[in-house]
Amino acid sequence: MKKFFQSGWTSRLSYGLLLPLLATLLALGVGAVMLLLLDVNPVTAYKAMWEGAFGTPNALAETLVKSTPLMLVGIGICISFRGNVINIGGEGQMIVGAILATWLGLTFTDWPGWLMIAMALLLGFLGGALWGGIPGYLKAYFGVNEILSTVMMNAIAVQLMNYLLRGPMIDPSQAQLASKIPQTARLPEAFRLPRWVPTRLHLGFLLALVLAVVVYFLLWRTTLGYRIRAVGQNAFAARYAGINVKRQVVLALLLSGAFAGLAGAVQVYGVNYRMITDGSASGFTGSAGFNGIVAALFGQLHPLGTIPASIFFGALLVGANKMQRVVQVPSALITALNGLVVVFVVSSDYWRRKKERQRLAQLVEQSEILPDDDIGSHTAEGTA
Amino acid sequence: MDWIVILQAGVASGTVLLFATLGEIFAERSGVLNLGVEGMMLMGAMSAFSVAVKTGNPWLGVLVAMLAAGLLSQVHAFITVTLQADQVVSGLALTFLGTGLSLVLGEGLSKAGTVALLPAFSIPLLSRIPLLGPIFFTDQNVMVYLGYLLTPLAWYYINHTRPGMHLRAVGEHPAAADTLGISVYRLRYFYVFVGGTLAGLAGATISLAISPGWFSELTTAGQGWIAVGLVIFAQWDPVRGAIGSYVFGALRRLILDIQGPQTLLWFANPFYYNPYWGFFLQMLPYAFTVIVLVLGSREAVRKRLGAPAALGLPYIRGERGL
Numbered sequence: 001m002k003k004f005f006q007s008g009w010t011s012r013l014s015y016g017l018l019l020p021l022l023a024t025l026l027a028l029g030v031g032a033v034m035l036l037l038l039d040v041n042p043v044t045a046y047k048a049m050w051e052g053a054f055g056t057p058n059a060l061a062e063t064l065v066k067s068t069p070l071m072l073v074g075i076g077i078c079i080s081f082r083g084n085v086i087n088i089g090g091e092g093q094m095i096v097g098a099i100l101a102t103w104l105g106l107t108f109t110d111w112p113g114w115l116m117i118a119m120a121l122l123l124g125f126l127g128g129a130l131w132g133g134i135p136g137y138l139k140a141y142f143g144v145n146e147i148l149s150t151v152m153m154n155a156i157a158v159q160l161m162n163y164l165l166r167g168p169m170i171d172p173s174q175a176q177l178a179s180k181i182p183q184t185a186r187l188p189e190a191f192r193l194p195r196w197v198p199t200r201l202h203l204g205f206l207l208a209l210v211l212a213v214v215v216y217f218l219l220w221r222t223t224l225g226y227r228i229r230a231v232g233q234n235a236f237a238a239r240y241a242g243i244n245v246k247r248q249v250v251l252a253l254l255l256s257g258a259f260a261g262l263a264g265a266v267q268v269y270g271v272n273y274r275m276i277t278d279g280s281a282s283g284f285t286g287s288a289g290f291n292g293i294v295a296a297l298f299g300q301l302h303p304l305g306t307i308p309a310s311i312f313f314g315a316l317l318v319g320a321n322k323m324q325r326v327v328q329v330p331s332a333l334i335t336a337l338n339g340l341v342v343v344f345v346v347s348s349d350y351w352r353r354k355k356e357r358q359r360l361a362q363l364v365e366q367s368e369i370l371p372d373d374d375i376g377s378h379t380a381e382g383t384a
Numbered sequence: 385m386d387w388i389v390i391l392q393a394g395v396a397s398g399t400v401l402l403f404a405t406l407g408e409i410f411a412e413r414s415g416v417l418n419l420g421v422e423g424m425m426l427m428g429a430m431s432a433f434s435v436a437v438k439t440g441n442p443w444l445g446v447l448v449a450m451l452a453a454g455l456l457s458q459v460h461a462f463i464t465v466t467l468q469a470d471q472v473v474s475g476l477a478l479t480f481l482g483t484g485l486s487l488v489l490g491e492g493l494s495k496a497g498t499v500a501l502l503p504a505f506s507i508p509l510l511s512r513i514p515l516l517g518p519i520f521f522t523d524q525n526v527m528v529y530l531g532y533l534l535t536p537l538a539w540y541y542i543n544h545t546r547p548g549m550h551l552r553a554v555g556e557h558p559a560a561a562d563t564l565g566i567s568v569y570r571l572r573y574f575y576v577f578v579g580g581t582l583a584g585l586a587g588a589t590i591s592l593a594i595s596p597g598w599f600s601e602l603t604t605a606g607q608g609w610i611a612v613g614l615v616i617f618a619q620w621d622p623v624r625g626a627i628g629s630y631v632f633g634a635l636r637r638l639i640l641d642i643q644g645p646q647t648l649l650w651f652a653n654p655f656y657y658n659p660y661w662g663f664f665l666q667m668l669p670y671a672f673t674v675i676v677l678v679l680g681s682r683e684a685v686r687k688r689l690g691a692p693a694a695l696g697l698p699y700i701r702g703e704r705g706l
Contacts, residue, residue, distance in 0.1 A: 144677045145681075148612060156667045336484025339477045342473065346469045347469055
């Protein structure tokens with residue numbers, strides 16, 4: 001995936017735009033077949049989806065609200081995947097970030113709103129960094145596979161949330177009742193992120209846009225970003241160049257987790273104003289921790305590409321709710337569609353590599369460099 | 385709290401992990417990392433239960449589950465073997481795809497009521513062995529016994545047969561295998577399929593034997609991921625995989641059972657009197673997986689053991705790679 005942005009401007013455009021679009025069309029096509037099998041007219045279904053996502057200003061605002069956590073998680077994913085560190089722990093990192101931010105808001109209720117929002121988002125950022133940093137440390141210094149450890153950290157975070165929201169952090173008024181709904185108290189109104197009334201669109205969306213640009217600069221205009229990408233491209237070469245590989249691995253996962261943690265805090269302060277659990281991770285996160293990965297991959301692991309990709313998947317998710325109401329298909333169909341999109345995006349990589357090989361062969365012919373090592377390392381790296 | 389009962393149930397619940405782990409060992413030994421185990425297991429659990437509800441025949445359910453998950457695994461095989469794409473990303477996609485598909489197709493299945501389940505029985509002579517008999521051979525499900533058979537078979541197949549040697553060759557040095565006329569692509573497709581069918585079997589074992597029913601994602605509750613972790617702990621060896629699976633199964637059972645009694649080893653049971661502490665117990669299998677990975681990775685470094693050398697790498701004929 002990471003070689004997408006190395007071959008010229010025009011092919012960059014075609015691979016950056018054309019292939020994802022093609023992948024989407026294919027995924028929607030397969031989705032249409034699935035809808036037909038469920039005895040649903042795909043045209044009606046997709047039309048409902050479109051209207052649900054973009055039909056009214058309010059729908060559009062909902063789409064942007066839904067895309068915000070995807071974007072925040074997604075730009076974090078860009079950092080880690082560019083460093084060849086696979087962070088599947090977005091769900092857990094979101095939860096831990098949200099827990100810390102919620103705790104702060106419920107504890108210091110007399111702070112001024114702007115201070116609380118700034119501090120809570122920062123604490124969310126740090127919480128996610130902690131939850132991502134642990135697997136990062138384990139990978140760098142103990143060789144623990146980060147894919148598995150981040151998945152396990154998700155499950156641990158969910159149980160932590162379930163415990164806190166039923167135990168110490170439960171809404172005092174719920175604790176009195178027999179129902180004991182596992183949720184925290186509501187945040188004071190002063191702490192809520194400003195909204196674009198009458199819609200639910202909140203400042204977090206703007207924050208995500210700004211941070212996407214920041215992460216772009218971080219990755220391509222700073223030493224830290226250069227080091228992370230160098231380690232991602234070839235860890236051995238990076239080490240010979242004097243880069244502390246282990247530290248970059250920890251940093252890549254830590255930063256990636258931090259953005260997910262921020263996403264969790266933004267969900268609390270911008271959308272829900274409290275934490276509530278249904279026992280699963282997706283009950284709080286809406287699976288943004290996973291869908292953010294899909295969005296980042298769809299955006300070619302580029303923070304700026306992640307912006308439209310997140311809005312696209314936000315639209316899919318919002319539209320899916322409408323589709324569910326109109327044609328009565330389970331909204332889980334969108335999970336399957338997400339999977340299909342990734343399937344097609346990752347498959348399209350084949351044609352990119354094929355073209356890359358042709359280009360290399362041409363270069364070799366022109367300049368008579370020895371081809372062997374170059375091509376060999378390309379095939380090995382492309383998959384690592 | 386009866387320890388025998390806990391261990392007995394632990395073996396049963398470990399059987400699910402065992403099938404999934406064995407399947408992933410086959411796939412990874414051929415050089416293909418398939419992170420989609422969770423999705424394939426869900427697919428298996430859903431199709432097994434669904435078919436058993438519709439036909440009343442659990443065996444047919446098991447068969448369909450294996451085929452459905454095997455079919456799903458071929459999506460991964462096509463992407464990673466033929467299109468030579470990133471195995472990690474493709475495996476993730478398979479998780480999404482399998483989860484989404486099984487949730488869509490399993491809609492309403494959770495209210496399906498009772499179905500005919502796979503039979504449980506005792507083995508006549510073996511069940512009388514003291515200690516081991518009651519744990520391993522009494523009132524266990526037929527799937528548990530299948531697990532006892534499958535583990536040594538898998539071990540023997542991988543280590544002591546010709547096709548097993550081909551399997552290892554394809555995973556360790558595909559180019560060398562290719563020069564000897566072994567079809568790398570075909571074998572990789574085949575063992576990814578084997579991995580898929582075993583993940584499907586694991587799913588069917590949940591929904592038709594161990595904890596019957598369809599509870600959407602909670603049916604598997606991350607066991608597919610634990611299985612992928614166990615493969616690393618097992619150093620890609622079926623016997624170690626079996627031990628790890630049973631230990632984890634027992635742990636899962638213990639967590640459920642430890643919250644029941646009022647006293648624990650002559651003390652007041654803290655988990656009985658603080659019911660919310662149970663959430664910390666439920667973290668244990670996942671925390672344990674991380675610990676097991678730390679230990680497993682260290683041991684691998686010390687003993688210079690490792691993953692199959694070509695694990696995660698596509699084989700491109702005629703190109704210098706591995």
